[in-house]
Structure formats: structure tokens, C-alpha cells
Amino acid sequence: MIVSRFLPLLVTTVNRLTVGNQVRNLVKSVHLNKIHTGNILQFNKSSQMEVDIDSQLQDPNRHHSYDELLEKKKDKNVVLVDVRDYSEITQTGKLPGSIHIPLGELKKALSEMSPENFKSRYQFDKPSKDTEIIFSCRGGRRSVEALKLALELGYHRSSNYKGGWLDWEKNTKKNDS
Numbered sequence: 001m002i003v004s005r006f007l008p009l010l011v012t013t014v015n016r017l018t019v020g021n022q023v024r025n026l027v028k029s030v031h032l033n034k035i036h037t038g039n040i041l042q043f044n045k046s047s048q049m050e051v052d053i054d055s056q057l058q059d060p061n062r063h064h065s066y067d068e069l070l071e072k073k074k075d076k077n078v079v080l081v082d083v084r085d086y087s088e089i090t091q092t093g094k095l096p097g098s099i100h101i102p103l104g105e106l107k108k109a110l111s112e113m114s115p116e117n118f119k120s121r122y123q124f125d126k127p128s129k130d131t132e133i134i135f136s137c138r139g140g141r142r143s144v145e146a147l148k149l150a151l152e153l154g155y156h157r158s159s160n161y162k163g164g165w166l167d168w169e170k171n172t173k174k175n176d177s
Helices: 002-016 021-030 045-057 066-073 086-092 103-111 115-122 141-152 164-176
Strands: 034-036 042-044 079-082 098-100 133-136 158-161
Touching: 045 141, 066 133, 066 164, 086 164, 103 115, 103 141, 133 141, 133 164, 141 158, 158 164
Parallel strands: 079 098, 079 133, 133 158
Antiparallel strands: 034 042
């Protein structure tokens, strides 16, 4: 097999490269479906996407504070999605102006549902991949999972309300005092 013949050369090259952009650029240029080199390097097509998603998740502009969320909510084109479970919504209610899509339903809702089925299920128009979406949960962990999923599905304008319901509740009580 042709891959076997060039594998030693590739391993030698990878051993000389530093981790970072050089390895990513090598993977981009090789265009192999899978490269196995023992413990040295194991990449597949999704590895580059995972690196890109992970770097996007680190972007501080994708994680909003309470004040930033209030500012974003002024734009009627921004969609706020509460990804908490049904029982949590029953206990506390959802964030004002949000739509409720539990995290367990999010992938199917964004990737498989037709716009008609989405609207019927969630009483809201299905967002396009260009829509700015902000995910929220109770404290911030599940909304980061939702953000990662949305980015993987091509919703590149997605972000996270890092404080979630707990932060919202704390800030609204503070402002009511």
C-alpha cells in the first residue's frame, strides 16, 4: 500500500515538527483519511475540525456575562436557547425571551428537524446557520456542550451565557433590591 511506503518518511517529518501550526498544516496538506504512527501521531479528518472547534471554544467573545447578555438580547435577531431539562424549567421557568430545547434534543433539532417540525415542536422558527445563537443552562457547563455541538454542526455564530440561570437569578435579585 502506498501509505505504508511513505509512512516512515512522514513519521520522521512529524518527529521533527513542533506541535502546533506545523502539525496542523501537515495534516491539511497530506489529505489522508487516517494516519497511524503508533503513539507518535494519530489524526483523522475530524482531528483538524476538533482543533478548530476547541480553539473557538476558548475565544472569550463566545462566553457572555450577564451584562453582555442583556445587551445582546436587545437585538431581536439573536436567539437565546435554554438547554436545561424539562424538570428544571418547570421549577424555575426559562430565561425571559428564550426558547427551550433540552440539551439531549439539541442535535436532532438543529441537524435533522425540518423547519416545519422545529416550529411545531418549539413554537419558534428554526434558526439558520447564520443566526446568532446564545446557549444557556443552569450554571454554564451544559451550555458549553451545546455551543460545541452547534459549532460542529456549522452554527458559527453561536455563543454561551457563562453564568446560566444561577447567574441570571443572582443578578436579577440584586437589581430588584
